[in-house]
Amino acid sequence: MTSTEPTHGHRHGSGPGDPAAPTVRPTKQRRAVAEALASFEDFRSAQDIHVQLTQRGEKVGLATVYRTLQLLSDSGEVDMLRNEDGEALYRRCGMPSRHHHHLVCRQCGATVEVEGPAVERWTRSIAAEHGYDDISHTLELFGVCPRCVSSR
Amino acid sequence: MTSTEPTHGHRHGSGPGDPAAPTVRPTKQRRAVAEALASFEDFRSAQDIHVQLTQRGEKVGLATVYRTLQLLSDSGEVDMLRNEDGEALYRRCGMPSRHHHHLVCRQCGATVEVEGPAVERWTRSIAAEHGYDDISHTLELFGVCPRCVSSR
DNA sequence: TTACTTGCAAACGGTTTGCATCGAG
DNA sequence: CTCGATGCAAACCGTTTGCAAGTAA
Numbered sequence: 412m413t414s415t416e417p418t419h420g421h422r423h424g425s426g427p428g429d430p431a432a433p434t435v436r437p438t439k440q441r442r443a444v445a446e447a448l449a450s451f452e453d454f455r456s457a458q459d460i461h462v463q464l465t466q467r468g469e470k471v472g473l474a475t476v477y478r479t480l481q482l483l484s485d486s487g488e489v490d491m492l493r494n495e496d497g498e499a500l501y502r503r504c505g506m507p508s509r510h511h512h513h514l515v516c517r518q519c520g521a522t523v524e525v526e527g528p529a530v531e532r533w534t535r536s537i538a539a540e541h542g543y544d545d546i547s548h549t550l551e552l553f554g555v556c557p558r559c560v561s562s563r
Numbered sequence: 564m565t566s567t568e569p570t571h572g573h574r575h576g577s578g579p580g581d582p583a584a585p586t587v588r589p590t591k592q593r594r595a596v597a598e599a600l601a602s603f604e605d606f607r608s609a610q611d612i613h614v615q616l617t618q619r620g621e622k623v624g625l626a627t628v629y630r631t632l633q634l635l636s637d638s639g640e641v642d643m644l645r646n647e648d649g650e651a652l653y654r655r656c657g658m659p660s661r662h663h664h665h666l667v668c669r670q671c672g673a674t675v676e677v678e679g680p681a682v683e684r685w686t687r688s689i690a691a692e693h694g695y696d697d698i699s700h701t702l703e704l705f706g707v708c709p710r711c712v713s714s715r
Numbered sequence: 716t717t718a719c720t721t722g723c724a725a726a727c728g729g730t731t732t733g734c735a736t737c738g739a740g
Numbered sequence: 741c742t743c744g745a746t747g748c749a750a751a752c753c754g755t756t757t758g759c760a761a762g763t764a765a
Binding site for chain 2: 493497498499514516517523525527529530533534537538541542543544545546547548549550551552553554555556557560
């Protein structure tokens with residue numbers, strides 16, 4: 412799978428039964444990134460998170476933030492999507508084990524996780540109809556949330 | 564609209580009745596880019612197109628290719644989508660006037676344009692349900708096309 | 716001590732821009 | 741003649757990487 416939707420990779424850091432898996436160490440900076448992530452309700456860029464961390468007084472290198480986000484994203488603990496400019500945005504995942512999509516506010520980023528069984532079915536049938544195999548898909552909704560609508 | 568789906572902008576270059584619209588000139592290089600685009604069946608990056616142009620002996624600057632693609636994309640004559648790495652990919656649009664999505668082969672790029680009225684409806688209802696306004700969405704399907712499936 | 720981690724700065728790769736020159740109308 | 745278009749090189753910007761120093765286990 413060439414991953415074209417928010418990350419739900421579901422590999423785990425390292426099962427004890429995993430032969431050649433590097434040990435993932437819970438360091439101070441990884442905890443810091445996770446906390447910063449937890450403090451946000453919406454999708455943020457790696458750089459945003461780095462700024463947040465810096466303001467809190469946590470000294471974490473930007474590269475480490477990138478590396479950690481990648482890690483969390485791969486493990487399915489955070490969702491990643493790309494905005495229209497192609498930048499990666501991250502957000503703690505509300506339903507890590509379930510396939511889902513997002514309804515994101517264009518103005519403030521407020522996000523709702525949504526599921527659409529019908530869409531998933533449609534996806535599969537379209538693919539089958541054209542003989543395509545091994546299907547994955549991107550699906551994100553963008554709009555203006557109630558709060559932002561009322562304040563304009 | 565913050566555009567989150569293949570471009571269907573439908574502005575026109577410049578209506579004669581348009582007051583402050585710059586004249587869009589049909590130059591040699593713009594024609595060249597359009598032709599290169601026409602020669603492809605699938606989504607290609609700006610750089611790919613530039614290479615193609617160069618190989619054909621057309622001397623067009625990379626910047627011009629980018630500028631032209633942006634132009635064509637804005638006018639709805641070409642579709643643009645981003646691959647998982649966030650790079651922009653372009654393809655001549657088969658149904659410029661209709662809202663649609665794509666089923667793209669991960670291996671060879673072969674693309675089918677598809678419509679999904681049900682999905683569009685679902686999108687709107689989900690948005691309404693959560694009070695979101697002014698909705699747009701991204702939806703692309705990726706898989707392996709019949710030809711590539713059989714040759715592996 | 717042995718890996719894995721981090722920070723920093725340099726490298727990257729796609730895309731955009733400033734500016735002098737070119738060319739379509 | 742004018743104003744948009746082009747080419748080139750430099751600037752941008754998000755992201756990745758090499759490497760020496762730091763730190764869990």
